[in-house]
Structures are given as structure tokens and as C-alpha cells.
Amino acid sequence: MSLVHRAPDSAHHAEGPAPRSDGSVSWPGPGVGPWVGLAARLVVGGVWVVASLLKLPDPQQSVRAVRAYEVLPEAVVPTLGALLPGIELVVGLLLLLGLATRPAAVVSAVLLVVFVAAISQAWARGLTIDCGCFGGGGQVADPGSSYFWEIVRDVGLLLASAWLVARPRTRMSLHPVLFSAPRGHRG
Amino acid sequence: MAKKQNTNERAARAAAALAAQQKAEKRRNIITAVVVGLVVVLIAGGVFVYLLGKGNQGDIAAAGAGEGEYGVTIGDADAPHEVVVYEDFLCPYCGQLEAASRDDFTEAANAGQVQIEYRPFNLLSGISDYSERATSAFAVVLTEEGATVAKKFHDILYENQPSESAEEFPDNQQLLDWAVEAGADEATVSDGILDQTMTDWVEEATTAATDAGVSGTPTVLLDGEQVSGTADQIVQTVLDTVQE
Structure with missing residues (x-):
């Protein structure tokens, strides 16, 4: 009896990373990568949650921030202004918790690409606006070098998001708590 | 022989139990995923609806007619109804509303049925600087020549409204x-209009409008409630109420 059960277990030891005694494969795998992923999740997720919460008290501000970029037609500006904080909040929460990490990181990366493009075009056209990244938004007297540093920050967050798209399994994720891994597979 | 059969049966039973367990876990995973998905949609949707509701129609916290700092008012302050019209000198739909409403609104205001305040601001800055220049000129006329001339100037601007897609x-x-033409003294308003001296006023008016919750033009408030529909429908709704 016990021998019959040990055989597949030892086979797993030979082929797979750190299987548990019950035969399932441990999350998230060995190495320093999952720790880097954890850091990426906390930083990017934290930024999204803060960015969202700061916008909630003043929806007009959020709408004005979108309008100030002077890219979108007025018909969709209020909708997008109301839509973005909610998306930012759930992306941030998912990343902080480590649930649906890869889809959340994909959305995060897409948003950041859009934001970098929007800030760049505002800079290139000589618009003088607040990026509205963390509340605020609209016209400002002199954005000075803020465009540059906003782009640097967003590119950094974009790289961290890209890491999570590539390696979504991280330490201290809620995923293995809520989802059981299929036995005998690396799943 | 019997022992081996026994072992086979046990192995089969164990395999069946494992399969059943895997199936149950798979089911649980799917349910968990659906729940997580629902929570995500609920949070994002909830924030969206909350912000849209807080920021949009029905929740425009504008000063009443005659009480705005950036508008021209017609009609008596004691009139039983009040209308506020937020508009942009370049917005085509504002031009339609002006054409459809001017005679009736003016008549109702003169009859003491309603007080109406027109609040132009610079919504369409992305299309051209015309909105800003025209609104600045309006502010110059309003400041220097008063409400009557400013209203007339406002009317002339809409009668000669350029297309949004005009080249010039x-x-x-x-x-x-x-x-x-509206009756302003050329020497008095010339410098202000030619040099666009009231662009700060325009910016403040625009911030006041968007802060009040106005996100599009024209936005028409009848006794504080937003009236929507086509230009003709808006005029009809206003007239139905004020002529009761």
C-alpha cells in the first residue's frame, strides 16, 4: 500500500519543483523571482489603489483631468473620467492580493502605456496640465519638469507590470489559498 | 491470486476517489474564480456608477439664475421660475438651442415668468481658441457695457456662429x-477684445462650470434640475413649466 503511493511521489521529485507530500506542486516555485514578483505586486498595486482612492472624493476633478489632455471627444470624457478610478481600484486590489495577477498586470501595463502616451502628447503639444494621476488634473501654470518625472515613474511601473505578466506567480499570493492546484501537474 | 485481485480493487477505488476529489476541486476553483470575477465587476461597476451619479446629471450644484458670477441674466429676480443655460460659443448644439429658444425665452422672461442666466464658458478649447476669444470678448462687453449690451452681443455671436470644423x-x-453692432462703445471695449484681456475670467468661468458638475454644453437647468433632449424638447419643457 504505502509503496504503491510512494512511487509516483518520488517520480515527481525527479521531474518537478518542490512537490508537497500530497503530490501537488508548491506555489510559487523556487528562486528569488517570486520575491521580486511580490515586491512588484505591492508597489504597482499600492500605487493604483492610492491613485484611485484620491480620485473618489472629487469626480469632477477626474473628468476635468481627462478633458485637459485634449485627446478625446467631449462625448466620452465624462464616462472615461468616471470609469478609470474603478478600474484602477480593482487592478490595484487584485495585485495587492495576488489574485488574477497576470490579467491584472496586463490591464495595468495597458493603462500605463496609455498614460505615458497621453502625458507625452501633452508635453509635445506644449499643454500646461496636471497629469491628474493622483487626483488633481486640469490646467496648471507651469508643469516644469513634472512631465519628465511622471513618464519616468510610469515607465518604472510599466516594467514592474511587465515582470508580473511574465512571471505572475509570486510569494504571499492569495491565489494558492483560494485555488487548489491540480494534483500531479504543475498547475 | 485473490490477494492480487484485492490490491487491484483497492487501487481502482483509490483512483476513483482521487478522480472524484480532483473533480470537486476543479468545481471549487471555478466557483471561486466566478466569485472573484463578480467581486471585481461589482467594485469597478459600483465606483463607476457612484462617480457618474455624483458627477453628472441631476446633481449639478450650480448657483441659481442671477446669482452666477460669470453670466448674463435676463428677467426679473422675483420670477417664479429660473433657468440657467451653460453654453459654449462654438458648440453647434448650443447654436441650435439658441435659435430654437431665443424668442420664446426672451418673451417669457419679459413677461415675468422666468429669470434666465446664460453662462458661457470655454468647453471646446481642444477645437480652436475661438471659444476662449469669444468668451473673453463677452466678458469685456459684460464688464464695460452691462447686461443688456452683453446679451445682445451674445445673441449676435450665436447668429454668426462658425462651424466647429471651420478652417478659419x-x-x-x-x-x-x-x-x-450690439451697442458697445468701440473705444471702451476695443483694447479688451483685441488683446483678450479677460482670459482669466474665462478660465474661472470654465472652472466654475465644471466644478458645478457641468460636463457638456448646452446644459440647461430649470429650477435647478437638468433638462435634456433635443433643442426643441428642451424649449418645450421649459415653456410648459414656466407658462403653467
């Missing part, structure tokens, strides 16, 4: 000519 927009000299 009326220049400041043209705006000055229209102001004079």
Missing part, C-alpha cells in the same frame, strides 16, 4: 465689430 474662425477684429 472669426478674428478679434470681427468680434469687436459685432460688439459695436
